[in-house]
Amino acid sequence: MGKKFIVVGASSGIGKALAEQLLSEGNQVALLARRDKVLKEFASKFNTDPKNRIALTVKYDSTLFASAKTVFAKILKEFGSIDGIYYASGVMPTVAPDEFSTDKDIAMINTNLLGAIAILNPAAEYFQSIGKGMIAGISSIAGDRGRRGAPVYNTSKSALNTYLEALRNRLAVKGVQIVTIKPGFVSTDMLKDAKVPDKGFLKPITPEAAAKIIIQKISSGSEEFYVPGRWALVGLIIRNIPSFIFRKLNI
Template sequence: MTAFHYAVVIGASSGIGLETAKLLAKQGARVALVARRLPELQALQQQINAEYGADRALVFQHDVHEIQAVPDLFQRIAHELGGLDLVLYASGIFPQSRPNEYNTHNDAETITVNVIGAMAWLNEAAQRFSQTHSGTIAAISSVAGERGRRMGVSYNASKAALTSYLESLRNRLAVKGVSVVTIKPGYIQTDMTAGAKLPAFPPIASAQRAAEIIVAKLQKKNTVFYVPSFWRPIAFILRLIPSPIFRRMNI
C-alpha cells in the first residue's frame, strides 16, 4: 500500500476532485489544488489547512484550455509542494445537448477539457515520473466511455479517448515503474449530475464515498477500477450488448 506525500489534483474546486484532495490531505499528503474557481479553491485550502495543518494545501488557479502554461506550472507546483508522487486529473465537463442537436462547439469544448487538458497535465507527469522511476498518474474517466450512447455524445467520446490514452500511457510507463490508473465512476452526486435526470437504478453515490474508494484503490495500485465497484459487471454487460440491440435501447 502506498501513502501519498505530495499530490496535485487538477479539478479540485468541486465534486469528486475536491473530496479526493481533502481525503489525501487528511491521510497526510501535501496537496496542490488546481482549477479555475479561486474562491472555491481558497475555501478548500482554508478548510484543509485548519483541519490538517498549516501549508498542507496550496492553490493554483488554472484553466485547462491553457495547455501552453502547463509545463511551467507543473514544475512550479512540484517545487512548491516539495516533491510529487501523485498526479490526479479530475477536471471534466458534461455539456447537455438536445436529442436533435449536433453542436460542434460543445463537442470541441468537451474534448478540450476532458481529453486535451488531461494529456497536457499527464504528459508532464509521465516525463517526470519516467525519470524518477516512481509515481502514480491517475485520471477520472467514466463508465460513459464504454459505449457510444444516444445521450452525452461528445462526453462518451471524450471518456473513451481518455481511457484509451491512459491505457497507452500505462503500457509505455510500466517498464519505468510508474503506475497509471484509470478511474471509471458511474453516477456520482456532484454539480455535474445536479441537473441531469438519472434513473433510480443503479444507485447514485456521494462524492465523499467516491473519494474514499478512489484513494483506497490508488493506494493499492489498482490500475483500472469502477466507482462504486458494482459498476464493473454493469459495464461488462453493457459492452456485450450487440450493436443492433444497443441501437434500439434508449440509454
Template sequence: MAEQGSLVIPQPVAIVVGASSGIGAALARELAVQGWRVILIARRADALQRVAEDITRRVGPDRAFPRPMDARAYDQIPQVYQEVLREHGRLDAVIYSAGVLHPVAPDEYNFAKDREMLEVNLVAAVAWLGQAAALFQQLGQGHIVGISSVAGDRGRVANPAYHASKAGLTTYLESLRNRLSRRGVHVLTVKPGFVRTPMLEQAQPKRVFWVISPEQAARDIVNAMRKGKQVIYTPARWRWLMLLIQHIPSVLFRRLSF
C-alpha cells in the same frame, strides 16, 4: 523537463486538477487527511480557497495550495510542474478530475459544446498527464490517475462528444499504463457511475441509480492508489453491469434509447 528538487518534504505531494468541486475536491480532502500535500487546480479561485480552508481546518496548515487556472492553459502547465518541484521539493501523484458535461438534446449537434467537452475532458488531460508521464518515467515512480467514466465504455445516444471524450481518456490511460508500468509508474483509470456532484445535478439524466457521494468515490480512488490497482469502477458493482452492456451486440444496442 523539471526534476525533483533537493528540498526534502516528509509528505507526498499531489497535483489535483479539477479540485474546486465534486470528486476532485473530495479527493483533495481525502488525500490531505491521509497525509498528502495537495496542489489545487481549477478556474474558480474562491471555490479553491474554500476547499483549501476546509483542509486547513481538518488537518492543519501547509497542506493545501490553491493554484487557480484554466486546465486548457497549455503553455502554463510545464511552469506549474516546475513551481511545485521548486516549492515542495517533490511530486508523487497527478490526478486529472476536471470535466465538463453539457446537456445536449437527442437531435442537437453543437460544436461549441462538443469542443469544450473534448478539450477539457481529453485534450487538457493529455497535456497534464503527459507532463506527469515524462517526469515520473525519469524518476521511476509516481501515480497518474485519470477520472474517466462508465460513459466511455459504449457510444450511447445521450451525448456523443462526452462519450467520445471519456472513451479517448480511458484508452489514453491504458496506453500510458502499458508504457510506464515497466518504468515503475502506477497508472489508475477510474470509471465512476453516478456521483452526487454539481455535474450530475446539471446534467439531470432521466434515470439515476446506485448514486454515491463524492466522499465515497474519493475513498475508493485513494484505496485503489494505495493498492496499485489499474482500473476501478466506483461503486464496484458497475464493473458487472458495464461488462454486460459492453457485450450487447450493436444491432440491439442501437435500438436502446439511453
C-alpha cells in the same frame, strides 16, 4: 510522513472529495481549478498552521494547454517532489437528443481529453525520470460505448481511456502506476440536471464515498476500476450488447 499530490479539478465534486481525503490524511496537495476563490476557502480549512501549509491553491484552466508544463514545473519547485496526480476536471453540457453543437463538443474534448493530456504529459515525463509515481485519470463508464445521448462526452472518455492505457504500457516498466477510474453515477454538480435513479442498483453515491473507494483501490495497486465496483457489471453488459440491438435501446 505525508506524500505530495496534485488534484486538477479540486474545486468541486469528486476532485474536491479526493483532495479533502488526501489532506485529511496529512498529505500535501496542490489544488487546481478555475474558481480560485473556492479553492482558497477550501484550503484555509487545512492551512491552520502557518509553518505547515499543506494545501497549495493554483488558479488553472485546463484548456490553456500551453500553460500546463509551466504550472507542473512551478508546483514541483514549490513541493520539491511529487508522488501523484489526479486529473478530475471535466464538463458534460446538456445535449438535446437532436442537437449537434460543435461548440459544446469542443469544450468537452478540450477539458476532458486534451486538458488531461496537457498536464499528464509533463507528469509522465517527471515520474519516468524518477522511476516512480502515480497518474490517475477520472474517466467514466460513459467511455465504454458510444451512446446516442452523449456522443462527444462518450468519445472524450473512451479516448482518455486509450491515452491512459498507452501511458501504462509505456511507464509500468519504469515503476509508474497509471490508473483509469470509471465512475458510475456520483451526486455532484455535473449530475444536477441529469435524470438519475434515486434508488436501487444505479443510485448515485456521494463524492466522498467515491473518493474513499478511489484512494483505497489506488493504494492497493489497482490500475483500472469502476466506482463503485457494481458498475463493472453494467460495463460488462453494455460492452457486450450487439450494435444492432444497442441502437434500439434508449440508453
